[in-house]
Amino acid sequence: MRLVFLGPPGAGKGTQARELAREWGVVHLATGDMLREALAAGTGLGLEAKRYMDRGALVPDEVIIDLMRERLARPDAARGFIVDGFPRTIAQAEALASLLKDSGQALDRVIYFEISEPELLRRLTGRRICRRCQTVYHLISAPPRRPDVCDKCGGELYQREDDSEATVQHRLEVYAQQTAPLLAYYSERGLLVPVAGEGSIEAVRRAIRAVVGA
Numbered sequence: 001m002r003l004v005f006l007g008p009p010g011a012g013k014g015t016q017a018r019e020l021a022r023e024w025g026v027v028h029l030a031t032g033d034m035l036r037e038a039l040a041a042g043t044g045l046g047l048e049a050k051r052y053m054d055r056g057a058l059v060p061d062e063v064i065i066d067l068m069r070e071r072l073a074r075p076d077a078a079r080g081f082i083v084d085g086f087p088r089t090i091a092q093a094e095a096l097a098s099l100l101k102d103s104g105q106a107l108d109r110v111i112y113f114e115i116s117e118p119e120l121l122r123r124l125t126g127r128r129i130c131r132r133c134q135t136v137y138h139l140i141s142a143p144p145r146r147p148d149v150c151d152k153c154g155g156e157l158y159q160r161e162d163d164s165e166a167t168v169q170h171r172l173e174v175y176a177q178q179t180a181p182l183l184a185y186y187s188e189r190g191l192l193v194p195v196a197g198e199g200s201i202e203a204v205r206r207a208i209r210a211v212v213g214a
């Protein structure tokens with residue numbers, strides 16, 4: 001199983017990818033999580049990426065492609081994967097296709113999360129993340145049992161700097177300009193499968209299972 005979860009920031013890709021990857025026994029590869037982990041570890045990659053992430057811009061293609069090349073070469077990725085937050089540009093999509101081709105693989109499907117802008121804004125501004133294990137919560141739709149404390153690991157929840165209202169607007173514009181062209185790209189290749197992203201977390205999960213046949 002080799003899937004891409006595609007959709008605007010806040011569409012619910014990470015929430016679904018995390019659970020479904022566990023259920024299916026494949027790896028969840030989220031470039032945003034990798035960059036935030038690199039930053040938390042204080043690596044050069046993390047510090048470079050932060051300059052772009054804080055203002056809601058995309059990290060340069062070469063940096064992200066190198067990161068994914070290394071990650072996909074690790075043995076666990078051979079069992080299958082869900083990539084989430086990548087590709088975000090046509091150049092990244094072409095690089096992904098050629099990386100997979102080099103090892104005799106190809107994508108099975110690209111799941112596109114369809115969702116309205118008002119719902120995206122509600123999701124992004126209410127999102128909270130665990131500092132320790134990166135589990136995602138929402139103040140209203142997916143609250144932790146105890147305020148500001150992760151149910152899974154007891155870690156502290158925080159709001160991403162780029163989920164502030166000013167940066168969110170810019171990220172949605174970046175999505176429209178640089179990432180939305182991937183819809184036609186994958187549709188032309190017969191890979192794009194739209195899923196209604198607006199239902200409950202469980203309803204969206206069922207819809208994805210149904211289109212993947214799992």
Ligand code: ADP
Pocket residue numbers: 008009010014031032033035052053054056057058059060064084085086087088092162171
């Ligand atoms: P969201 O889930 O809200 O869409 P992510 O966690 O995927 O956000 O990404 C956060 C930020 O990390 C992006 O705004 C961008 O700066 C950077 N980033 C993540 N993935 C990529 C990518 N594939 N290409 C370029 N930048 C990326």
Ligand code: ADP
Pocket residue numbers: 007008009010011012013014015016123124126127128136137138139141142197198199200201202204
């Ligand atoms: P993405 O990875 O696409 O940026 P997330 O999975 O981080 O999106 O979800 C964005 C926010 O919306 C999070 O706070 C999450 O808890 C919440 N969320 C995710 N899916 C749903 C859903 N189906 N209904 C309501 N809230 C959701």
Ligand code: ZN
Pocket residue numbers: 130131132133134135150151152153154155
């Ligand atoms: Zn946690």
